[in-house]
Amino acid sequence: MHDIRLLRDQMDHLREGMRRRGKLEELAPVLNRAEFLEKERRDAIRVAEEAQARRNKLSQEVAQRRRNGENADDLVAESRKIGDELTALEEKRAAVEAEVQQILMELPNLTLDEVPAGGEEANTILRTWGTPRAGDSGIAPHWEVGERLGMIDLPRGAKISGSGFIVYRGAGAKLVRALMNFMIDVHTEEHGYEELWVPLLVNRATLTGTGQLPKFEDDMYAIADDDLFLIPTAEVPVTNLYRDEILDAGELPRSFVAFSACFRREAGSAGKDTRGLLRVHEFDKVELVRYATPESSRDELEVLTAHAEKMLQLLELPYRVLRLAAGDTGFSSAMTYDLEVFAPGVGKWLEVSSCSVFTDFQARRANIRYRTAPGEKPRFVHTLNGSALAFSRIIAALFEHHQQSDGTITVPAALRRYLGRDTLG
């Protein structure tokens, strides 16, 4: 969420930000409305507070007179009149505030200056690591390998839950467990992250904090009876860990790693990547989250991204790093790098990580602050997160990139001790 003060003195900045995301046309009327409402809001506050101040004074005089045994009926009558005024003023203030708040909650974050304007076509490849295998060299797609080797069972996943739900079995199931331990171990032991294990069901306040609500309710699985939602990513519970708290400057930066299942309805994506493991409703992921100061957050994005890249290097999977253009950058993010790994069986680059800095956008929503020094005013922290990594697509890439001509799969060295073998199949 943006600072409401932007509506007073930085409307141009706000409009420019929306333009870079390609949303100005859509949002211009909303921005104008918000600018007007913010003026109304402050006006209503001022008038109401003046009335309240008058009433408070009268109440004290009433108390004073009563103590002296004097009559105060006239003051009481006047005070009551102010009370009626206040009720009306409050109503107006609440209505205006609710509307401006609603608008503010649904405006995407401003991207950093270095983020190019434009949509997906304006994304740029920053660097590539490793050598992708040719996509036409007879490499079987991961679902064929997985089924042939008895490691994934898509028909039964569909039977149990529906399409887009996977059953891993045998060495495939163990691979999931191995990936989890491997990734968490590297991040805790080599990158200094604190390990967390978090709830998969969260409440509305939590989802509002990270930006999924109110705008993206339809993208999530909901438990209506309890007003809870299945998390789309561990970012949600982890970032909200310190919601409504004030940290000491000495505690920053803080970094957390958490494994979780992730649930996505993928509303509106019917027909895309329907085969195999590429786009599913439930997948597993190891997520990194960092809390940083505003001064360091930009640099921390590089650190975070390097940590995610490290995992791909250890898994010996060729990948490329994309700088997303403003229009392709997520709602809450100010700048995002996507990591894409090449899967030669399907001949596609697969997004396996998205590393973002959110500036104070999430922190303001979630009210996560820190104090630079004792006695100083609290400031909002900056939050970052990135997948490191998303399992199902990584498994697809492992099955395809490390596929041998005899149909077996070579296990990357770093993963062998977790899996207990160096070949699958």
Next chain:
RNA sequence: GGCGUGGUGGCAGAGUGGUUGAAUGCACCGGUCUUGAAAACCGGCGGACCCGAAAGGGUCUCGUGAGUUCGAAUCUCACCCGCGCCGCCA
């Protein structure tokens, strides 16, 4: 799920309708003292918002939201959360 009980500032803990944003203690910050530190003493010390160039002034905030009242931390109702016991349960 049932019954009971409780939610006050960073923590502990007073306060049951009127100068209470809130005693007191601890913690924290500044100062005096000290070679230095500790102790002692003095002072300060929640957050959000509005007006203002600033100085400063004002409003809100005692789990959340409604209500009673001229006036609510204090009274009423609903909800949320904690704790205890019972029930159920991986």
